[in-house]
Amino acid sequence: MSERSFVMIKPDGVAAGLTGEIVSRIERRGFEIIAMKKTTMARDAAESHYGEHSEKPFFGELVDFITSGPVVMMAVTGPEGTIAALRAMMGTTNPMESAPGTIRGDFATETGQNVIHGSDGLESAERELELHFTKV
Numbered sequence: 459m460s461e462r463s464f465v466m467i468k469p470d471g472v473a474a475g476l477t478g479e480i481v482s483r484i485e486r487r488g489f490e491i492i493a494m495k496k497t498t499m500a501r502d503a504a505e506s507h508y509g510e511h512s513e514k515p516f517f518g519e520l521v522d523f524i525t526s527g528p529v530v531m532m533a534v535t536g537p538e539g540t541i542a543a544l545r546a547m548m549g550t551t552n553p554m555e556s557a558p559g560t561i562r563g564d565f566a567t568e569t570g571q572n573v574i575h576g577s578d579g580l581e582s583a584e585r586e587l588e589l590h591f592t593k594v
């Protein structure tokens with residue numbers, strides 16, 4: 459059984475020149491990047507992507523930020539457990555609590571600008587892949 463996830467380097471990560479580092483970590487871990495694109499997310503796509511947070515006080519700020527500049531989107535596959543393993547590589551939502559060696563733990567300090575997104579489950583992965591990569 460294989461599993462696929464939607465992974466995205468956020469505008470802060472792209473602006474900081476972390477694309478190569480993050481892509482490299484994913485590849486060296488042994489996961490396969492089956493699609494990748496650099497694009498600036500449209501506002502309606504961002505509102506849909508983060509729809510689960512639409513009632514949160516930080517929603518407006520979150521949508522503003524994620525649409526503020528180019529992101530790098532990837533469809534990543536690997537064996538069963540890949541979605542969770544990618545989340546473990548990312549670190550916790552608040553980078554100040556992320557372990558060293560994780561992407562957020564190595565490259566971020568603010569929850570609002572935490573460098574990377576990864577789907578949190580099978581359903582969200584399929585939803586996000588369909589939203590951002592219609593043909594994957």
Ligand code: IDP
Pocket residue numbers: 511516520550551569570571572574575576578
């Ligand atoms: P996740 O990205 O680790 O899955 P979520 O809880 O799904 O975290 O939140 C989505 C994104 O919203 C986070 O990555 C973070 O950038 C932002 N966010 C979450 N909580 C807060 C907050 O309390 N203030 C500002 N931004 C937040």
Ligand code: MG
Pocket residue numbers: 578
């Ligand atoms: Mg999330």
